[in-house]
Amino acid sequence: MKDKYEVLKLENQLCFPLYVCSKEIVKRYKPFLDAIDLTYTQYIAMMVLWEHKEMNVKELGSYLFLDSGTLTPVLKKLEQKGYITRKRDSDDERVLHVAITEQGEALKDRAIEIPAQIGRCVQLELEDAQKLFEITYKLLGTFGEE
Amino acid sequence: MKDKYEVLKLENQLCFPLYVCSKEIVKRYKPFLDAIDLTYTQYIAMMVLWEHKEMNVKELGSYLFLDSGTLTPVLKKLEQKGYITRKRDSDDERVLHVAITEQGEALKDRAIEIPAQIGRCVQLELEDAQKLFEITYKLLGTFGEE
DNA sequence: GTAAATTAAATTGTATACAATAGATTGAAA
DNA sequence: TTTCAATCTATTGTATACAATTTAATTTAC
Numbered sequence: 001m002k003d004k005y006e007v008l009k010l011e012n013q014l015c016f017p018l019y020v021c022s023k024e025i026v027k028r029y030k031p032f033l034d035a036i037d038l039t040y041t042q043y044i045a046m047m048v049l050w051e052h053k054e055m056n057v058k059e060l061g062s063y064l065f066l067d068s069g070t071l072t073p074v075l076k077k078l079e080q081k082g083y084i085t086r087k088r089d090s091d092d093e094r095v096l097h098v099a100i101t102e103q104g105e106a107l108k109d110r111a112i113e114i115p116a117q118i119g120r121c122v123q124l125e126l127e128d129a130q131k132l133f134e135i136t137y138k139l140l141g142t143f144g145e146e
Numbered sequence: 147m148k149d150k151y152e153v154l155k156l157e158n159q160l161c162f163p164l165y166v167c168s169k170e171i172v173k174r175y176k177p178f179l180d181a182i183d184l185t186y187t188q189y190i191a192m193m194v195l196w197e198h199k200e201m202n203v204k205e206l207g208s209y210l211f212l213d214s215g216t217l218t219p220v221l222k223k224l225e226q227k228g229y230i231t232r233k234r235d236s237d238d239e240r241v242l243h244v245a246i247t248e249q250g251e252a253l254k255d256r257a258i259e260i261p262a263q264i265g266r267c268v269q270l271e272l273e274d275a276q277k278l279f280e281i282t283y284k285l286l287g288t289f290g291e292e
Numbered sequence: 293g294t295a296a297a298t299t300a301a302a303t304t305g306t307a308t309a310c311a312a313t314a315g316a317t318t319g320a321a322a
Numbered sequence: 323t324t325t326c327a328a329t330c331t332a333t334t335g336t337a338t339a340c341a342a343t344t345t346a347a348t349t350t351a352c
Contacts, residue, residue, distance in 0.1 A: 007262070008196055008254060009262075014268075015264070018171065018278070021168075022165045022308095024289045025164065029161070030311090038182070039337065042337095044162060049153065050154055057300075059300090063156065063343050065169065066340090068301045070338065070339050071343095073337080073338085074337085074338080092299095092347075093300095094301070095300065096301065104275035114153055115154065121180075128281045128284065132160065133163065135278045136164050136167045140271075142268075150337075184308095185306095185307065187307080194301085212308095214330075215310060215331095215332080215334090219307080220307090220308080242330080269344050
């Protein structure tokens with residue numbers, strides 16, 4: 001008879017390899033991101049702003065699945081570096097607008113090679129990468145609902 | 147013509163949904179792990195020790211993809227709680243052996259329902275879960291090589 | 293029109309992660 | 323055997339994450 005504790009073995013967990021893959025890939029970004037003086041969290045925040053130019057903290061958080069507790073210090077750093085501005089909404093002082101600066105815009109050209117560089121670091125066949133992308137996005141879609 | 151910055155859009159990244167899925171699932175462990183007073187990192191360390199009873203920090207780190215910088219405080223916490231012991235190897239004082247205690251062993255019975263509870267929280271079809279497991283483990287296998 | 297509820301950010305506290313370094317011990321090489 | 327290199331754990335410093343709370347502003351109820 002099978003050990004009833006089989007379900008508690010690390011190798012039988014689904015979350016664990018996901019957690020490791022996430023960490024390991026993020027780690028591989030480091031040398032490339034160091035070159036443009038960004039952390040991974042700062043990088044994904046910049047990605048949203050490269051695309052949308054302007055956004056408040058709440059919206060940005062819903063894109064990134066991060067709350068203000070995480071974003072506030074990240075955005076202050078990006079402001080210090082001159083890549084974004086932070087300004088309160090004049091109609092609703094609770095809301096803080098984050099907007100990309102020229103300097104932040106310029107950073108885009110220095111970042112453009114990163115996705116391909118990471119692609120070369122991560123040894124995954126195209127088919128697997130596509131499937132992984134598909135499944136994780138499907139899962140991610142279930143998180144908003146509660 | 148397609149925007150050359152397309153590759154920098156958040157929605158075109160593979161790492162991002164992986165990173166979000168990992169975080170969101172780990173978050174879902176919290177209420178269940180709170181009930182047995184473990185954090186996620188403590189939980190996966192205990193999983194290895196439930197299975198192997200005894201192990202040094204280096205080995206444990208290679209199972210968990212964590213270094214001593216992360217593990218040292220985690221293991222000290224588990225020792226405080228009485229779930230493990232930490233003892234230097236008498237032949238090689240550099241090595242620290244971690245071993246499960248009776249109390250740690252007993253915790254296994256309180257944890258045994260957690261995998262099924264998480265399974266009910268995560269809305270993923272069996273086929274997708276299997277595929278995700280397969281791909282992430284394949285990827286994880288490429289990390290050791292460098 | 294004002295009290296109560298809600299909302300958005302920020303703050304606080306705890307727990308990871310990890311790079312880099314340090315400290316101690318052991319192994320290897322000469 | 324003694325010096326140098328390698329190994330293992332711990333420490334330090336930085337940056338997340340997130341729960342819980344706080345603060346300030348706005349909205350809703352009445």
